[in-house]
Amino acid sequence: MTGHPTEMEDRAAIHALLLAYGAALDRHDFEGFAKLFGADGHYTILELESAAGPDTGRMMRALYEAGDNFVQEPNFHLFYNELIWFETPDRARSTSACMFMSTPDRETRKLSVMVAATYDDEIVRDDGGWRFKRRTLHPIRNGAVG
């Protein structure tokens, strides 16, 4: 923690960035999603995919189109356990967790946890705003279905 003069508003802005990640995916705004990574920010889904800058949006569009997220609606991200700390006034780190909630049963539309994961982030101030320099998603693996 740096205790710099704008720390409180920076925390609010970084919190908004973390939520914008899920909001963009939930409304299928993959171009808006990519802007959160700027020109060269890296997004890595461990054991699956990795991309940088505008390619992050294309990667997520492809993943959504290949899966059930366009049909098992509604679905959304639920974020929790967020921590933010500053390395300098213009660089921060964050860890947080998420459950992706979906409705696989078309009859009941009961909400189910489809994916649980944690995030490890490097975040930088860029042109006055905050963006991901590097985001790594660690899936929480529960093993094969018994």
Add this chain to the structure above:
Amino acid sequence: MTRFLRFLALALLAIGAIPAHAQRNEARDRADIHALLMAYGATLDSRDFDGFGKLFGEDGVYVGGGGREAKGAAAGEMMRQVFANNPNGVGEPNFHLFYNEVVTFDGPDRARATSMSLWMVPDQATKRPTPLLAGRYEDELVRKNGKWLFARRVVKSVTNRPPEAK
């Protein structure tokens, strides 16, 4: 002389000459307390029971679910036993999900917090994360040597009672 001292005090206030350690930064305190509440779950989830005990300092009291009570480092040992016994026979990985956090200050070095959690475990059949326990926390927090600690944390289970017979 009194007038001079009053003038000096006002002047020091005006130029922000109060020592850094004496200045209250509520935003920083809130961030530090939030980090303490998260560390409670993170240490349990990683089975770092020594780290868990340190969150209670030397004499902080932990009253766990079911009313079991321990103080300081013994709180870590108590939780080590709870997880070793695994009374619910749950699978791994399991983790805490925290929400509804409210922090209020009683003074510069004392605060209270209430918050809630779900303890998520893999469902045996589907493997999907499923809430096994819901809990509510009532905390008394204290700053010692510049660090926020639990002076007292009480865990209260949220129970639904058995289903009613039809």
